[in-house]
Amino acid sequence: LSVGGDDVDHDILLRVSGGDRTVLDDGVREALERGLITVTATGYGFRHALLREAVYGDVLPGVRRDAHRAYADALERAGASFSTLAAVAEHRARSGDVPAAFDATVRCLAQPGSELAPSTTAALWRRLAEWWDDVPDAQDRVGGASRMEVLRRAAEYLWHAGDYLEARSVVTAALALPGPSDPVERATALWWLVMCEGWISIRADEQALAEADALLVGRTEPAALAQLARVRSISGRHDIASLEDAVAIARDSGDAETLAICRQNLAAGGRQQGHGEPAPAAAPAALEVTPRAGGRHRALLVLADIALFEARYREAAEGFEKMRREALEIGRERGHGAIATVGLAHTLIPLGRLGESEAHAQRALQLLVVPFDRSAALRVLAEGDLWGDRPTAYAEKRRVIDDEMPDVLDVPDEDYGWRRLDLLEALVRIADEPDDRRRLELVRAGVSRESALRAAETQPWVRPWSLPIRAWLVAEGRRVSGADPSLDHGISQIRDDVMALVSPPTIRGVAAVLVDFVAAESTADAAVESRLAAWRAVLAGVRAGEGLAVQFVHLATLRLAEALVECGDRAAAEATLAELGASARAEGDALVARWAAQLAARAGLGGDPGSRIASLTERESQVLELVARGMTNPQIGRELFISPKTASIHVSSILTKLGVANRTEAAAFARARAPAAPAHD
16 A cells, blocks of 8 residues: 555555455455554545655565556556556656656656646656666657657646746756757757746847757748747747748648747737737637647737736736636646736736735735746735735835845836836825925925836836826826926926827727826816816726726826815715725725825815724824823924924824814814723722
């Protein structure tokens, strides 16, 4: 039983033990009574793995080899499935018969099922490479594949399993093998090196691509054409004509999987370069002809990415979820499944499903090992922290990137993504700052962050993602305009750039409501009637699941409420803020929910004093308690270790939020809301 493995089928154990049912039943019964083994669905296993290891170690070497041989014979008679032949190969190897183990492994890899167990399949291919020198005519036994090709296939399955670092190590070892190699096999190995490097660092190994191209150019056999098409679909990724040529070469090769890959790359390239065609048609076409799970997942990823770039958030989420579930079903959660999980987590934020987003991002962190991918998952969590009104948690994640993973910022996508969040964090601080002078300094810092963000926009397709927050910065700048001529100039430049970006066809595919939002934010210093009309137009154009992230819909509603308060329509403002508070809280947007409560408090709207108290920050609540005790600003400063000026700023903010006129009213408000003292006998 210890030789058989963790779970041994009863009938197999019967054959290995000699076929005497009485002897087997007596032995099993005694082992069960002693608590050594347990009954499984079809057989038996040891109660503890350490116990099995101890028993196995006590078996004499000759007896052990004979038992492994007997298990291999019994399993071969039992069937020829992938899992059975994998076990046969293992027992043949442990019995010392390496050639027989090699042959069993080859038969195993030819069975259906290898696609469903990429990590196991990769290990089997690596075993073949390890046994190569001990097996006569190894290349003939494996169907003519060279040792390089065997290692390359191991790397391919490691890649499918999501172990990109190990896949790169294995394919590098394949390329380093001594002696001549087949040009097509070497070019294929180089292509997989490029694939591994691309998923690790989001960079193409141009030297490897050039070498592969040189090996393949001029060859006309189908395998060479297929590989040339794959190489050129990456080397020509920045040129639509080159990508279309790669598709044509793939079609001539007759290889369906290569055609699917080239169509996927054409779709992705077309989207990133702003081409409406042929991107939309190429990805579905790739999905139709993709014969293997890996190719299907790549096609689904491209389709979901295109939907995300075009702000079709609900459609993108459905695509990522479909890819994630399919990958999970076939044992590829650590590969494409983990990438889909990050994409899904990212897409759920603009849909207002922050709780689900956080859960998926946390799961992705458990699965991912490549720093770039982990940074992407952390970035999803960090954005959730900002909208969830958790600035300390955001700062900690930013610290992790700066101190522990600084190299990820060398990757353009991650550098851009984190700079976008830095600007969003700056805008939150500006909105929360009550002091005009300090607010001016923060706006100036925000303009600097916007410049850094613009410099990081190395690809045109990412620019629409930053438009709402850049327009928001313009609005904040216009509210403090005139205080600093250089700042006014900087804000004007940002506004001109943003307005140019929303002019068709620059952001082709992005919903018109995004354009309306940008235009509305530019009315920050306009007459209240203009602002009312602009924000009503934005909200009238909102469509669920696309165009404008839920958080910016909330912000637009807040802007409308501000205008309603200013024009004196208190009833409409109160109703708008009540609805906004409920929807923002339900959709995880604690930040805008707090701002809505604060606006209601400043305007004296709503009869619930508790909502006004809830709008105070932790520090403001401490200051209010001391005000209620009759302390002056200097006394409050000494008590809380802050300056009297800072205490004064907090008091001013408290008066505004509570909707009271002075410190006396604030103290009375606080005492009225304080819990009653317990009664004493």
